[in-house]
Amino acid sequence: MRAESSRAERAQIVHRSLRVTLAAAAGFYTFLYGLDEPLLALYSLFAPIALGLLSSVPGSGRQRAAVMLKALPVGLVLVTLGTVLAVETWAAVLGMLVVGFVLAYAAVAGPRPAGAAPGLQLFYILACFPPYEPDTLGLRLAGLTTGVLLLALCEVFLLPQPPGETYRHSLARAVATAGDVLAGRTVLTPGALRAEGARLRLSNVPPAERPAGPRRADRALSQAGTAARRLLEQLAHLTETGQLRDLLRAADRTDSPARWLLPRVAGRCGECAEGLRTGQAVPGPRGLDEAIGAFQDMRVRQTADPAADEVPVPVLRRQAGLLAAAESVRVLEISVRIALDGRRTPPIEPRELFWYTEASAPRLWLRRLVGNMTPRSVQFHNAVRIALALGAARLVAGALDLTHGFWVLLAVLTLSRTTVGETWTAIRAAMAGNLVGAVAAGALLITVGQRTDTDAVLLAPGMLIAFALGPLLGIAWAQGLFTLVVATAFAQIAPASWQLAEARIVDVVTGSAIGLLCGLLAWPAGARREVRRTMAGLLRACGPLIEGTATTLTAVPPGSAPPAQTLPALHRLRLAESAYAQFRSEPAPEGSSGADWHALLIAAHQILLGAQWLPRFDLPGRALPPDAAEWARADARTVAGRTYRLAELCVEGDRGGSAVAGEESPAGGGASAMAGEESPAGGGASAGSPAPERPGLSRPPPPLPLPTLVDLDSWLTSLTRQLSRAEADLRTEPRARSGRPISFRRPAGP
Template sequence: MRSGAERAAVLHRSARVTLAASAGFYAFRYGLDEPVPALYSLFAPIALGLLSSIPGSGRQRAAVMLKALPVGLVLVALGTVLAVRTWAAVLGMLVVGFLLAFAAVAGPRPAGAAPGLQLFYILACFPPYEPRTLGLRLTGLAVGVVLLALCEWFVLPQPAGETYRWSLARAVAIAGDTLAGRTSPSPGFLRAAGARLRLSQIPPAERPAGPGRAVRGLAQAGSAVRRLLEQLAHLTETGRLRDLVQGGGRGDVKGGGRGDVKDGRCSDAAAEWLLPRVVLRCDESAAALRAGRGAPAPAHMDEAIGAFQAMRVRQAAEPAVPGRASLSVLRRQAALLAVAESVRVLEISVRVGLDGRRTRPIEPRELFWYTEAPTSRLWLRRIVGNLTLRSVLFHNAVRIALALGAARLVAGTLDLTHGFWVLLAVLTLSRTTFGQTWAAMREAVAGNLVGAVAAGVLLIAVGQHTDAYAVLLAPGMLLAFALGPLLGIAWAQGLFTLVVATAFSQIAPASWRLAEARILDVVTGSAIGLLCAMLAWPAGARREVRRTMAGLLRECAPLIRDTVAALTAAPPGSVPPPSTLRALHRLRLAESAYAQFRSEPVGGAPAGADWHGVLIAAHQILLGAHWLPRFDLPATAMPPAAVEQARVDGRAAVATVERLAALCGGDPPPDATRPETARPPPPPPAPLPTLVDLEAWLTSLTARLSRAETALTRTSADTAAEATGGTAGVTAAGGTARSATGRGGHSGRPPE
């Protein structure tokens, strides 16, 4: 059920498209007696205003349409030239179909305009081959697009929504107020604030999905804020946030030392020094996002974290100091350090997102590589990175190109009347899964049957009275363009059949056979689209999301092992930090697959796999692989007992990642048996900041992975039970999802 605002938007769009299409059509057909530009001026607003889903406000959509006009003119010219031979038109359709569908890599606006641009080529690539009419075709197209842009701008324009920058500023302000103690929100409120920044909750026009530096910076800032809010929610649940806010965290060791002694307890001077700086960076970032300029310099948080770590190292290295930090204090400091690292990534990415210019190298360079790259390299990397069988964008482009090429071949070979309706059916009814395509085409054929009967009755009753068709066209378009989106595909197809019958009857004499040709072409296009949907990735993103998640986790597992090796190396610094480039590439593909997966209806398939949790865990692994070797490298080699403890925890976390990767990919687990994990040995008398920070990272990571494993195990078992007709419940899910270090737990939140 659509909301009132959605219904109003549909009605307003119907009015704008009808006004633009009618103005151009009537002016050329009856004012200038030119049927060719009349036809193109009619279909241009329908293509870009109705068939396309260009996001944004009225002004934003008008700008996209005017930018798309030169491309549309080129496509009409190309189609006109290639209409000379069927094989030439088919080859052109394959190339144009793939390129326009693959334009989704550039962001939601090019992706939204692509279907309309496809129609421009489709209209021109069919016989009759009349290159002398090219000027008239281009004139009609240009007039139609300009009229639509003017209507989008001035006639019931769609208002602008909240920008991503403002949404980001609000979330950063919530984090800053929470850290400063100005508010005390619940964990649920903090997680909800982070969930509002998920791209599925952001209007398509405002999503930071392009390849440019500024857009990438805002996207990275959004990920950092969501991670920060999740950290604050977890700290609120454990009570550590309250301890940090109320005096920087209280130690549990009596005596003097660097902190002030109050009520027999020693305050944590290091946390008291760092926390206000973290709050200040949050406040500055929120203010910069609201103003759109003046982002903080990226060195501030970097220097603060370095000084904070130096304090901790000095404190741990002086056993004679009575107030030396205890293990509980070091763990709270580790939590604050993780928060500070999230804020560090936030302040850097906010500056890049607001500035957008190339910068000098920012550490870690693999994470901020795009800040120093030229624009051409950013585009090339986005394009090449998606030219792979693991990319759902590549899947969709290949599928639509093959379907349109096959439809053009069939229409040309069989010499179907009005053959472009075959391609139009493929273009408008194809979906990313076979089930969705079948459902859409089944409704479309039923609607077209009813519409064809109604159109046949209309053509027989009215005959050759062109003035009657002229009177019916504008109100018919208004009705069809309004009711179709509101009532469903069947209504849309049936009413559109009446519209095209009314329009074509004014271009050339028509009989009831026009309706017959319409239904024949739609059925042919539906069959071709259904066949391509069956052969080319029929499951959509459902299988691909599993494969990409499995590949992502397999790339992340070595990062944990290499991070532990870098921290425990003797002498310190002799082992370089791990390279994350391959994992970052896998992360991008997994995010694309997950985005499409969330856009596809669940249907009868069981839901519950926590793919979003897997993505968050991957982000956590990538960031830990960067900041732990950067800020936690010990000054001297760690004791052998500490090194062995770190390696044991690391191997347990790697085993969890590999087990989850195998579960995602449908492979057998690495180990057939999983012995009970022994509890970790008691901490050494002198706890080390490096070991505590590593333990905190691995504990949090393993707990999140375990929750994802529990959800995925239960989903896989439910699927197997449904396939075999069994009713046995899943009894091993909880056992198989225990933390590998013995410190994990379940959050109690449902999977996303």
């Protein structure tokens, strides 16, 4: 499988090099030799290189072409802005700071804007250097437009990248599987169910198909995917414990509450899967709401009827598992309907979970943009870092009047990484490649001299080889071969000598030094520190939710205590997920045990879900016995205290200190088997239903067969297990830091 994937990736790289080469060469040769317009030729050459090679626009050929056409107006504005601001160095520097930040920050809008951003940066960089010639603006815009249009045509017609499976269809397959298991039509092992959920990981989804944008449909589809993965994990656990088998048997009896709910839950899964396949919106959620309500009413009547036999606690636990699965399907159903419809809706409960359904599109965009405008956001870090580096590079290039100074900024753009270790590794390889490439380019220029016909013959095959071998062989080859390409191209536009290669070396060294310096000064550790800080903030926000949920369920009289507010924790969760996603993309430092951050994300997600649905469906009709209420609150305080302790462990690890004092780490637990995900998919209240022991909870629960107490105990015990494993892992991580010095592995590619 890996060999097939590697062959496919190599084929994609070769096909991309063909498309970029054809688009760049067609415009360059036509304008330079057909119309004798060097400026047109220059912009038509670099436009395909910028959007086709420097940018990493995801998707099929048609999808990439659409992104490029949408980026064209932005590129025209940037070229215009750069041409106007080239009048003074200080104006160009200020423009570079603003443009650099805005385009880098565009990554918060999703993978497509993030992919196109580097190429758009190059459009401003090309135009903002002297000579100041506003009268040539028309030629620059014409060349840029021609290059982008040629590249878009090549993307569509020349060996186009075929479309991958859409996220909707992947989700439909997973939901249909869950429905078949709930209906008893299919029997799958827990491993098979978890594998089906793992296919919805963002790392397994093509970037162009990831629901990562701020729009209502994207948010809903992402939420539906999380709910589907949570449902499959719940079914895996119910299968492991035998509870699913017992639920299916109980559903055949007329006196069982499962008979009311299980068929409806399975049916809604089938409807959602069909809606995702056809694109037709599924019915509203009221039917499932009523079924869940009837299920809970029947559970309460069974336990409250003095004439009836006492319902065993294991039966109530099994019903709690079904209730949690039903709530996952309810969230799935609502999210699918919103994703397919895409329009604003009246408020949907819980409103904090579905707040985006009633928000306008401008508000959704504003919330995404403003929500990441914080020092705790890695997207904000990256935008500030690249803006400062590009602004400093433009200042140095202008102040020193460097020949071909835009190469300084191009070096910053292509060699900067999110950690200083990665940046240094990339710079070392790039310097070696540029040195060899400069020597070869200098020898070529000395040999060929002013014979532009020879350069013209060499340019097209040189681009094809450079654009194909560079990504395949690594950054050193990419930089060296690109040096040869720019030497042959510029030698045709203006008379050139071996000093052109020398200027290339000076500019790349200058840009590398600036990029490395900015990497040292601005968040040099990348997401390694930020993931600790955001996880600590998330855990601190989750602690009050645990205590608040127990307080709501045990309040006297019932309903007198409002549910805990989950919006702060939801915001912290989004920041933590973003930091974790970048953390997973960075090389792991040697000597680090690798804290299981994904386990913490799963636990936080489970806390948020319980805080939302337990008060909604488990609020008792009459006050709980005082002893039982005190037990519930005491256990909630214990679990909340563990979240605060974990937050302190995260902060201590960020400072490089030892673990804070606290209770001894529980036995067992290690790295989560699901580590490496981009977003949590942990189970709901039943995702980790308790085994006989209750780690960290010193007292056994009161022997009262009350649905509220059983559901709350299941939730707290499951959380304790999740947090115990994460704590055991975090306590070993600082000790790894005190060992041998951390060194960075060399990344596989540029």
